[in-house]
Amino acid sequence: MRSPEASGIARAPLSPLLAKELAEIVSGRALWAMLLLVCPLVGYSFVQAVSLYGEASLGAEASPVLARSLSPFDGVLVPSFGAFYVAVTLLFPFVAIRVLGQEKESGALRLLVQLPYRPSVLIGAKLAAVAAAWVLCSVPALSALIVWRLLGGHLAPAETLTLLFGHLLYGLLVGAIALFAAALTESAATAAILALAVTIGSWVLDFTLAGRPGLLAWLAQLSLTQVLHAFEQGLLSASLVLGISAAIAGLAVLTSVWLPPGVALRVKLTRSVACIAATAAVIAAASQIRVAIDVTEDGRNSFSPADERLLASLAMPLTATVRLAPEDPRYVDLQRAIFSKLARVMPHFTVRLASPHAFAASGNDESYGEIEYAYGARRDVSRSTSPREILPLIYGLADLPPPAAAPGDDYPGYPLAASAAPALPWFFGALPLLILVGWFLVRRPPRIDSVLILQQAKEDSHGNG
Amino acid sequence: MDEAGTAAFRPGCTVSKIETDAATPVRALLQVSGLTKWYGDEIALADVAFDVNVREVLGVIGPNGAGKTTLLEAVAGLLPVDTGNITWRGAPLPRARRREFIFYLPDGIRPYQDQSVARVLAFFAGVYRRSGAHVAEIVAALGLGSVLAKRVHALSKGFNRRLLLALALIAPHPLVLMDEPFDGFDLRQSRAIGDLLRRIAQDGRALVLAIHQLGDAERVCDRFILLSGGRLRGQGTLTALRQRTGLPAAGLEEVFLALT
Numbered sequence: 001m002r003s004p005e006a007s008g009i010a011r012a013p014l015s016p017l018l019a020k021e022l023a024e025i026v027s028g029r030a031l032w033a034m035l036l037l038v039c040p041l042v043g044y045s046f047v048q049a050v051s052l053y054g055e056a057s058l059g060a061e062a063s064p065v066l067a068r069s070l071s072p073f074d075g076v077l078v079p080s081f082g083a084f085y086v087a088v089t090l091l092f093p094f095v096a097i098r099v100l101g102q103e104k105e106s107g108a109l110r111l112l113v114q115l116p117y118r119p120s121v122l123i124g125a126k127l128a129a130v131a132a133a134w135v136l137c138s139v140p141a142l143s144a145l146i147v148w149r150l151l152g153g154h155l156a157p158a159e160t161l162t163l164l165f166g167h168l169l170y171g172l173l174v175g176a177i178a179l180f181a182a183a184l185t186e187s188a189a190t191a192a193i194l195a196l197a198v199t200i201g202s203w204v205l206d207f208t209l210a211g212r213p214g215l216l217a218w219l220a221q222l223s224l225t226q227v228l229h230a231f232e233q234g235l236l237s238a239s240l241v242l243g244i245s246a247a248i249a250g251l252a253v254l255t256s257v258w259l260p261p262g263v264a265l266r267v268k269l270t271r272s273v274a275c276i277a278a279t280a281a282v283i284a285a286a287s288q289i290r291v292a293i294d295v296t297e298d299g300r301n302s303f304s305p306a307d308e309r310l311l312a313s314l315a316m317p318l319t320a321t322v323r324l325a326p327e328d329p330r331y332v333d334l335q336r337a338i339f340s341k342l343a344r345v346m347p348h349f350t351v352r353l354a355s356p357h358a359f360a361a362s363g364n365d366e367s368y369g370e371i372e373y374a375y376g377a378r379r380d381v382s383r384s385t386s387p388r389e390i391l392p393l394i395y396g397l398a399d400l401p402p403p404a405a406a407p408g409d410d411y412p413g414y415p416l417a418a419s420a421a422p423a424l425p426w427f428f429g430a431l432p433l434l435i436l437v438g439w440f441l442v443r444r445p446p447r448i449d450s451v452l453i454l455q456q457a458k459e460d461s462h463g464n465g
Numbered sequence: 466m467d468e469a470g471t472a473a474f475r476p477g478c479t480v481s482k483i484e485t486d487a488a489t490p491v492r493a494l495l496q497v498s499g500l501t502k503w504y505g506d507e508i509a510l511a512d513v514a515f516d517v518n519v520r521e522v523l524g525v526i527g528p529n530g531a532g533k534t535t536l537l538e539a540v541a542g543l544l545p546v547d548t549g550n551i552t553w554r555g556a557p558l559p560r561a562r563r564r565e566f567i568f569y570l571p572d573g574i575r576p577y578q579d580q581s582v583a584r585v586l587a588f589f590a591g592v593y594r595r596s597g598a599h600v601a602e603i604v605a606a607l608g609l610g611s612v613l614a615k616r617v618h619a620l621s622k623g624f625n626r627r628l629l630l631a632l633a634l635i636a637p638h639p640l641v642l643m644d645e646p647f648d649g650f651d652l653r654q655s656r657a658i659g660d661l662l663r664r665i666a667q668d669g670r671a672l673v674l675a676i677h678q679l680g681d682a683e684r685v686c687d688r689f690i691l692l693s694g695g696r697l698r699g700q701g702t703l704t705a706l707r708q709r710t711g712l713p714a715a716g717l718e719e720v721f722l723a724l725t
Contacts, residue, residue, distance in 0.1 A: 016591030020577075027579035107574025110543055111632065114564045115592055262538075262560055264545040 012116040021129035028098045031133055032439040034091040036432055038084060038140045043427020045083035046144040049076045050420035057415030067413035071298055073159045076148055078232050081167055084141040085228060088171050089203060093195035095133050096178035099126045101188030119256035127252055130175035134168065140431060147423045154414035158295040159234045166231025169244045173227060174199055176251035183258040199224060234296030242286035250279030292344050298411035301341060306403035307391055308345045314398050317348035321372040326353060333385040373397060494519050494671050495640055500549035502539055509535045511696045517640060517673055522666045524686030525675040526721060532695040533675035537642045541569035568636040572644035575625055578618035582609060582628055585617060589635040603634045606661055622649040642673045647681045659685040683717040693725040
């Protein structure tokens, strides 16, 4: 089959497209309105968190043990960014939808899809604009970090950057959902309803189904809120990062499938099914990766380095059979304090939940609460949820002596009895004022035809030279 | 200047219409055949076939609901069709590649409303690597100089239409489809824009204009395709259509009424 001759307009530079997308997103009211709302939200949370942290720190001055339990990551950073998370869940879809919804409503989409860019490039540029919008929206939260440092607070770079990275991934995920909603629907209002149904719906899912057994627990895992939990615990999990990245990429591909108006519905559906299957396969494969880095300064997600080295040297599989209901708080404690840490250092560690029917049938089953540890042919049973009892038990099964404790690696804790009340004018006055000035500067009509005149002047000077 | 119309057009040239009836050999740029589109049980286009030749202005004529917009969007690849073949200089032109050869200017759109006219023009100029001089020439030809700093949402209907025409002229495609290009213009402005479109065709680009104002169409177009109810009722030059209807002195309006 003969193909038409090349017209020379099959490709175009990316910079005009990126500049257009950025100009479009910053000229929308939604972004600036969200920024204005984030200021008091984050500011109030930050001031409250610093106040509570300061009260706890007063007692810690006399007690090194209490001081060691004071981490700014838990006490200040996570609560302050928690307010930002709420804003991103509820407001960011409106910002992201505008990137595509405005063009659909004005008819500009029919011009856009004729430009010499592939749909994937168009969506990539829009996602880049959404990422830029997220960075702008995070300014109040980032300023809270600066205020914390100015108050004399401690920031551990690794855990702070991990938390920021988690929020960035969450923001991009919400943005990708919003873009897909805008591609599916004809109006921005319908897209907003669809996107909020997903974000708020998964929020509700998380609240109502967390801690429930079986299928409900699996459903709760699908909640978007789960995305942030590991990052808020100071864990940089390869499976989570890859899984979220795959979900964002999958949504972007789905959006580019639904973007071109000239493709038949049947073709779009077929491509969507293939895209969803591929994304699900990648997420499933990513979930098998056990690599997770504990970035916390206090090493809360890890055993001591000596214990981790010894546990990693165990060659045979270790299995823990738990006779507890999944919603039992002791099981949650075990997961957090022992199982998740063992899973990170032992590639052949498996947790099995004994069938709930086994102990539900007999109301007074005495074995309820037992955890059986099996290493090779040797077995032992414990009811403890403390690593101080379980680790010696495992070493006993492996016939190994416990490692000697290494001195000097204790977390010192960072108590700070400070008040962030002086920062209130920043979050409630100065920062909103700066945002309004930025909004005014962006909305201000250009005084001259700067773009064309500058371009013309440049060409004239080249011509004269 | 090449046939793809990549050279700058020259405002101010006077251009006459091409009379292609006199057996002048013209090479079809675009050939459309068997184009059919259904919306449920209702047919929007029924086996429509026509050619577009180099340097010609082809008018798609028909009342509201005749299928003019559907036809243009289908040809541009912005609307899925049930059947139909489209070739470019004899070679099949798949939907995904049509944007390389055809630019479609829709009716009733107001793109990038929060941006200034200058920024929107600069965006298109950047995408198609057009020089500042070329854009300035288009701005002058369309009289957009006084509104360059205005935001698109603040433009009148006429200036918005001029902006859209400017975007179509910045695009270097050899074939431009325009839906109601005279909508929003008064008589004097319509005549000026008509002259401009004729000059563009003279410079090497082919234009397909969907027009419901038959006076405008008769003045600007070289050939016509007449649509009614999604069906092609006739096509050719006004002279050929007069012969077909047996109305040698009739205007396009009488010809159209006779054929539909």
